[in-house]
Amino acid sequence: MTDTPGAAAAQQPLVVPMQIEALAVNERVRLAEVFQRWQANYALTRLNLSPEPPAFSNTDTAFNSDPAREGIYLHWQLPEALTHGTDTDGDGVPVFPLVPNRWLVVRQAVATASGERTDTGWIVESDHLDPALGTSPYMDRDGRLTRIGRRVGLATGEWSEPGTPGGLFLTAVGPGLPTFAAYQPYNTDVFSVHDRTDDLDPRTAWQLNYLVAGWYGDPAADPLAGDLAARMAALRWTADGTAPDSARTVCHGTVLDIAWQRQGSPMPASDRPDYVTIGVGNNTEHATKAITEHAGRRAGAPPELAALLSAVHSGVLDLLDEPDGQFRAERAVHASWFTPTHAGYTWVLEDVPPDAPAEGARRRPRAARTAYAEVLARLNTAQAAHDAAVQDLIGAQRRLYDLWWAANLPKVPEAPGEPAGAYRERLDALVRTATEEAKAERDTVATLRAAIPWAESPDDLNDAIRAYQDAHGLPADQVVLKRDVLPGFQLPNDPVVVIRGTKDRPLPPDPEQPAATDLYTVPEGTYDDAEEDEAPPLACRWPAALVTGVRAAGTTVSASQANTPAPPHLPAPDGLAGVLASLLRELLHLAPSNARALARAAGYAGDVTALTEAMRAPEENAVGTPGTYTAPWRQPWSPLFFEWKVDYFPIEWQGDPGGAGAGRANWSFDGTSYRWLGTGAHPVPVSLRGRQFLTPTPGKTTAAALRQYARTHPGPAAGALRSLARQADDADLFAQPLVGFTEQLTARGHTPASLNPHSRLSPDLRTALTEAAARTLPPDPGARPRPFTGWNASLYQPLRAGQFAFERLAVIDRFGHTLPAIFPDPRALLFAAGNEPGDVIGVGVPARRFAPELPAELTPSLRSPADPAQGHHTINPPTWYRFTQLTPRLVQPARAGFTLLDARDDLNPLTTSSDPDTTAVAAWLVPGYLDRALYAYAPDGAPLGELRTTLPPDGLPRATWHPLPYSRYRTIGELRDAYPHLHDFLVALTAADRGPAALRSLLTVIDRTLSTTAPLGEAPAPYTPSVLLGRPLALLRVRLGIDLDGPPYADPAWRNLREGTPPGYPSYRWPVRLGERNELADGLVGYFHGDHRATDYRLLHTVLDTPELPDEARDYFAPIGTGSSLTLPARPPGSDPENRDAAFLTLLADPRGTVHATTDILPTAEVRLPARLVEPPLAELPVSFRLGPLPATPYAPEPDPAGNGGHAAHPPALLLPRPSDRHGTWTWVESATGDRWTEADTYAADGEAHHPHPAPALRTGRLTLRPTPADETEGDRR
Known part of the structure; x- marks a missing residue:
């Protein structure tokens, strides 16, 4: 052989392994199995639609009835390095590497009984473009529709390289379709072939071997061109032996011993599951928990096992060992059910740390602090204006996108009662206006951005920050300006489905047998406990390492290249002729079905049966190094797609769907979550559907979490954790969100748009549409109005609250081979006696039998929580097991958040205050348990006075005010101007109609609350007042609100599209529960609330429940309970400039504690005083x-x-x-x-x-x- 790596100067081929899969579709498979195969329709891109058809549509319905569909479908998976794009241009658009465009495909057919043999070969020209003679639909770089790929048989004559005059262009994503290389029907004669085997007798049993080898027609496009060592390192390819100076890529794979008989043969063995169990959750971890709980019940395992595994998977197991761990873990899990979106930035100033600690360092002069605070306030004001403008820009782009999309649909309706063409004229005018508005908003953002430090890269941002400091008098040697990310807006996750497949229908375990007999139990020793290594580089081979012989019965059997059977006219591309022949020779020595041919070619007279057995173990018996993928053939099952269709029944927030019963609540908030009360459901469902990639996420993420926990917790259990991680890797779990579920409720389409890059659009319009299309699905205006009937009902739902049941569900592999887990069922809402649901579902289960595994949070609400035997509230009680409940969630990103306010001015938030001494603390209150007094101090720690019970001469006890030493406030009235909130608090507490009972009860409430509160915060040791008196409490001023991330999502239905009437959900009021009674770190004692900024200090909303309250002055206290006394709407930005729909609160709280606000519709909001407002004054508190x-x-x-x-x-x-x-x-x-x-x-x-x-x-x-x-x-x- 001439092209060996011995000569350093020669360009040698590098054999890169790739996995080849072969689907055998004989007559039995074609007639009995289910296939959903479709092709991309690139003509749809001219309508800005995705070339992929919607779920469950446009499939090849003739596949099962057409004998021409039979044969071997051979599909090769490109090496991973050739399927990953990189953002080389910095514009966020990945650039994918070129892939081989020439492929040699060889089939060896050996008759099982007679040994008759045929060798057939083809050349696949993957980048051949021809609208008539090409094979697979395609769209070229200029947007022209064509077809790509052709297969040239070698039996008809010599093949010669046709050349690539336009240069190589083919990548793994083809014309921009992510699944182009992965889904075989998309890439026939590109990355796959359909061998119909018409030349083989259909009644004869054959064993088929396939070889695929690919190379670049233009060596300059080869990924190994250049510095070979650097290129191989970048590609994560490695090869043993001496490397040459330069090399060429040859991608190679084989399929060995396919059992093939076109007619009269049984179903081939496959890994395709016959039954699946499906869990639904708010994220992958949540749905996986439902699956593991289900498996645990079947295995008789304690429920704590599934809970612990879920805690590891969710990353909260460590929290459970900490104080308040259960609360923190639950909040973290709840927050993971939402996806954060960007909300903007805020700026902070930090002192430059000194080189050495300074003794007796003095505070910076007030003049300097004031100057710095003014600069920071102006910057935060400018940043807030910029962030608000960005929200307005996004809203304007969404509005433009809706209008433009509707205007470019093939047909636009005629509005009832309007002249013909009036609707389109108005729509076109609105598009022009919306384009101008979007451009104006973009210009506004650009103008405001000039006033703040801004840059795309971290290095450029640092430069911009330094320039801003220099320009605004912030000396870099004293202070550092830093940009912090604001808490994000939160969008509820789409429901997630986790699928577990099995070959056999699992039976419930016998209660008399141990749990070890259950099919889910893994025998001890099955998995080792070694640490999992990082995925190694791909092992490639130089030609000298190819297999050239087999060791059998003590003899090496080797056929020469000259004696190796080959198809006629084997091609000999420049520099690769030798390696192609060597790969064919290797195949002769690898496939056990070639044993007889190998014996003849090598002159071997020994036992052919022994030779065959030796060839079944190439790792042990091959002379040379077998490639990575040499396992015997098995009918493949590689799940790729997940298609779903559900019937979703909306449930109104209040009242009935038609408007009756207005004001009647349909959902009840218990302070943590919502419960459906059984009313307000729509009788007609909304149909939602989609198709997504299916990924083995649950097992991989669970395994990764277990390994990480083992690394961070070394000890005797680490080995068991690693063993459990290996079991999780093999758990056969696949997951996928029902992507688009929530968006479809807002009348959006179910497939993403594909903006036609060749359409004629102005730059401003294209920019706006491109950015909007990246954020949302296209609108679905619904059906056009019909004559005499008027407008059709809108598809829009203002809230995600309801129950859904699966109507259809299918898992589809790379070949379109389908597992139809659920098929449509006209009796889905009926129930026949005795037709109970099973624990698992089989192939083709009717929808009425399907019962998903659900966590408690998605299980339909009990009719009576106190009596579960009464059953659940469901849309259709006879088939209650079908339904998954989604409690109320906003359909738009939103955020619940606190804002610390200047205690002297509610209109002055701390972040934009120009006074460096601004504080949210209205006063410090210290309970004196020895003399049953309440001490009051100014925000800076200066003493003000005490409130204690006295007995005046009239004999009537009163709560009276007494100034503390050096206080100039002799009466409560004198506090009004300097400390207005403290004044109002004390006036209400000492009201004549209450006497001293309110003070005594308040001290009791404080004592009982703080007995279960112990926040550490950043307090130094020791803290004097709490040693001698009670713990200091802060009377602090905050604003609490729920804010949308932009204008509310308008209904894009034809009837509403032109006017853009906003929806009603911003007016819904959501209960908010403040505080966490039994959490140590939650410092809330209670809060005062009132109308807008007028606070009612006569009523303290306390975290204590009614039985815990003292008997005296009961009218002074109101238990927070479930939070029904505080309700807030979700406000669009700019709609409430005076914050009338926010809550202005005065909190009575431990200053080192955190105050929590629970809504369930959003992650829990938190507020805590910064240490700079707490530690200095408390350290000086006399x-x-x-x-x-x-x-x-x-x-x-x-x-x-x-x-x-x-x-x-x-x-x-x-x-x-x-x-x-x-x-x-x-x-x-x-x-x-x-x-x-x-x-x-x-x-x-x-x-x-x-x-x-x-x-x-x-x-x-x-x-x-x-x-x-x-x-x-x-x-x-x-």
Whole structure:
């Protein structure tokens, strides 16, 4: 052989393995099996439609009845490196590598009984374009419709390279279709062939072997051209042996020993499942949990096992070992049921960390802090304006897309009662107007973007930020400007289906047998516990490594290349003739059916049967290195598509579908989730459908999660976790979201649009349409009005709330071979007695028998949660098991969020405040449990006063205000201007009609709430006030709202399209439950709410339930309960400039805790005070105890140590009983006259008896502790 790698200067072929699959369609398969095969219709792209037909439509209905469809369908899967695109131009459009355009296909047919043999060959010209003579539909680079690919038989004569005058162009995605190379009907005579085997006797049993070898007709297009080592590394290809200086790619694969008999043969063995179990969930992990729970029930496993596996899969297992782990895990899982979308940015200023810690570092001067805060406020204001403009741009593009799409449909309706053509004229005018509006919005975004640091790449953004700092007086050596991502808007996930296939119908386990007998149980030792290695590079071969012989019975059997059977006219492309012949020689030594031919060619006189058996184990017996894919043939089953069709029954938020019963609730919120009350359902379903790729995600992601957990938790269980991961890899689980489910409810199409790149559109219009089409499916205006009947009913649903049942479901493999899991059933809503649903479904199960496995969250609501025996609320009670329930969700991305407000001005959010000392804290409140008082401090920690119960001369106890030392606020009324929220809070608490009972009850409520609250936050150790008094609480001001990501999604129906009347869902009010009673980290005690910004401080909404409330002053408290007292609508941006539809709240909360807001329609919202607003004032918070009359002795200092007979100079001080000074300095403070206070140091009196000199005097005042700034003693951090 001449092309071996021995000569370094020669260009050698590199044999790259690829997997070949062969579907054998004999007469029995054709008649008995189900096929859904379709071809791409690229003419639809001229209408901006996808070339792929909708699900369950335009299939080859003649396949089962046409004998010409029989034969071998040979399909090769390109090497992975040739199927991945990269964004080489930075425009977000992947560029795919060129693929081989010449393929040699050789078939060896060996009669099983007689040994008769034929060798046939073809050349496939994958890039041959001819509208008449090509094979597969195609669209060329100029948008012309044509056909691609042809197969040239070698039996008719020599084949010669036709050349590629236009250059190579073919990639794995063909004309831009992602499944072009993966789905065999798309690529016949491109990446597959249909061998009808007409030259073989249909009644004779044959064994067929196929060889496929592909190369580039133009060596310059070969991916190995250039630096060979670098190219192989980039492609992740490797090969043993000495590498040449340069190489050419030869993609190669084989199929060995296909059992073929066209007529009279049985069904070939296949991995195609006969039964499947299907789970539905809010995401893959959720649906997989339903499947594992189902398997666990069948195996008799405890339910905790499925729960733990689901926690690992969801990545929350570690949380369960932490305080509040159950709450945090549930919130994380709930949040994973939504998909976040971009919501914009905010900017923060951070101090540059010093090179070395500075001792006694002083705070930056207020003038500098104010200047920096003003710059930051202006920037955040500009950023907010920019982000709002982006939302407006997206809304304008969506509106333009809807109008343009409808205007370009083949037919536009005539509006009832309007002149002919008036509808189209108006529609065309609206398109022009919408185009101008979209351009204007884009210009606005560009203008606003110039006012903020902006760039596409991180490096350019850093440069823009530095330039902004320099231009706005933010010294880079002192502060750093950083851009933070705002919490995203959230869109509910489409339901996800997980499919588990089995060959046999599993039977319920015998209760008397151990669970190990169940089919789901894996025998011990089946899987090893070794660490999973990273996927290795693809093992390729140089020609010298090809198989040239077989070791059998102690003898090496090898046929020379000259004696190797070959088809006539085997091609000899330049530089590749030797390797093609060598690959054919290798096939002779690999296929067991070639044993007799090999023995003849090699002159082997030994036992042919032994030779055949030796050839069945090439890894052990081959001379050379067998390729990667050399396993014996088996009828393939490679699931690729998942097609689904469901009947969805909407359930109104309130009232009935026709408008009756307005105001009646159909859904009940229990504080965590929604329950359907059985009313408001539509009697006629909405039909939804789609087709998606099917991927083995559940097993792979579960295995990856288990391996990661084993890596981060080394120990005795790590090996078992890795073994379990290998089981998960083989779990036969496939998953796919029902993509488009939610969008179709808003009257969108079920297939994505394909904007015709060759249509004549203005640049502004094309840009807007391209960006809109990337975000949403095209609109579906519905049927046009008919004469005398008027407009048709709209398909639009303003809310995703309802129940659905599968009408049809099919799994389709690469060849169109189909597993029709569910077929349409006119009796789907009926139920015959005794026709109960099974645990699993078989091929062709009618829809009325199908029962999906559901998690609790998607199971239809119980009629009575207290009595499950009453059953479920379902659309059709006799077939209740068919239905999956979707509780209310918005059909548009939205966000529930808190905004911290300036406690002095509700119109001044903290993020845009120009005052550096702005805080959301209205006051600090410290409960004094010893004297049943409530202490109040200013936001900066300055003492204000205490509220305590006193007994005036009239004998009626009252809650009265007393100023703390150095406070100038002698009465509550004096707080009105400086601390308005504290003033209103105290006025309501001390109302004459309540007396001191409200204060006593409030202190009780605080105590009971904080007994189950222990947030650590960022508190230093120790925290003095909580050691000596109760924990400080913040009275803080926030705004809570639910915001849509843009204008509400309008109904695109023909009737509404021109006017664009907004839908009604922005007016729906959603209950919001604040706080989490039993969560340690949730710091909420309660909140005050009112009408708009007027807060009602006479009613505290508390996290305690009614039985936990004290008996006194019950009218002062209202349990939050399920959150029914606080309801909010989802607001479109700009629709509520005064925030009248937001809630202005005053929270009473632990300042280091988090306050949660639960809606279920969105992930839980959270708010927490930043540490800069908490730690500095609390560190300085003075503790003051009212004492007296108390005997105190003036402190007499020790004699002067200098021996002068006098005393050391010392300021006035008192000797009195007091606590230890380990937490700070204790002083005695007394009220003098007016606003004056006198203060004296204190010394602790010991317990020994002393002669009182000077004599003690009775004093009434306050023992005050000022915390030591550098206090580092341990104590209560709370």
